[in-house]
Amino acid sequence: MRINKFLAHCGIDSRRKCESYILASRVTVNGKVIKDLSFIVNENDIVEVDDNRVSIPNNYEYHILHKPKGYICTSRDELGRKNVIELIKSSHRLYTVGRLDKDTTGLLVLTDDGNFANNILHPRYKIERKYYAYTKDKLSVDDIIKIKKGIYLSRAEKVKADIKHMDYAKGKHKWRIILKEGKNREIRRIFLRFNIKVYNLHRYAFGGLTLKGIDKGKSKKIDYKVAKSIIR
Structure with missing residues (x-):
């Protein structure tokens, strides 16, 4: 089994994140630091992360x-x-x-x-992440259309979201946002693209x-x- 897959099965983190552990020299096999992502772990190998031995559990939680x-x-x-x-x-x-x-x-x-x-x-699974966001300022109809079609947060990063205005109470607008990918601080950055600050953000469903x-x-x-x- 490849080293990143082995670590993921041990419950260290996702495979992609485990690769960063390996490249940061935090993983040893039989006492030797392993930085080769293609390294194969054998049944009797002793694998350690940050000097702590890890193994694949018999059952997951x-x-x-x-x-x-x-x-x-x-x-x-x-x-x-x-x-x-x-x-x-x-x-x-x-x-x-x-x-x-x-x-x-x-x-x-x-x-x-x-x-x-x-x-x-x-x-590839396009799993829906559903949120409520609260702002003091309101997006325009044109802004909402742009977000649904897709906007650039940076030169190489285009995102889109299903967004709907739900309510206005106690000085704040309530929005429902549905994403199909989870990028870093994506919703806050979408609103900031239109100079609007998100004061509260809550994920109420995941798939x-x-x-x-x-x-x-x-x-x-x-x-x-x-x-x-x-x-x-």
Whole structure:
């Protein structure tokens, strides 16, 4: 099994993210640093990440977390900020499937099944991520049409979203946004493209999963069949 796939199956992270671990010299096999992404792990090899031995678990865990504001999703943080992993009681080495920024709330999936995570993050599945965004200023009809057709956030980065104005209350506009890819701070950047700041952002659904019955800061363990409903 290739080293990146092996690490993903160990629950370290997605395959793509595991490649960065390898290239950063954080992975050793039988005491030797491995930086070759094509390296094949054999059955009796001793694999370590950051000097901690890793192995493929006999069973995987899947959790839905209702993320509160103020928590980060990165697996390593030198600033000591609160991490979403702290909110889930598990003996497994979990990580998030995709990320929400520190100030965004809502649905996160956590697992130690790297192959599952890699599959559902792949663009070919076009899995819907559904959000509510709140702003003080309102997009024009022309702006909404542009976002639906696709806009450039940078010279090489074009994005589009299904966006709808839902309500206006207490001085804020409520928007429903549906994305089919999860790019870094995409919704906030879309609004900033039109000089509008997002004050609150909440993901309420991911594929076939919702937050029904899960309070903020709480999580729910689900089985693989339910987790797989993300891919409809």
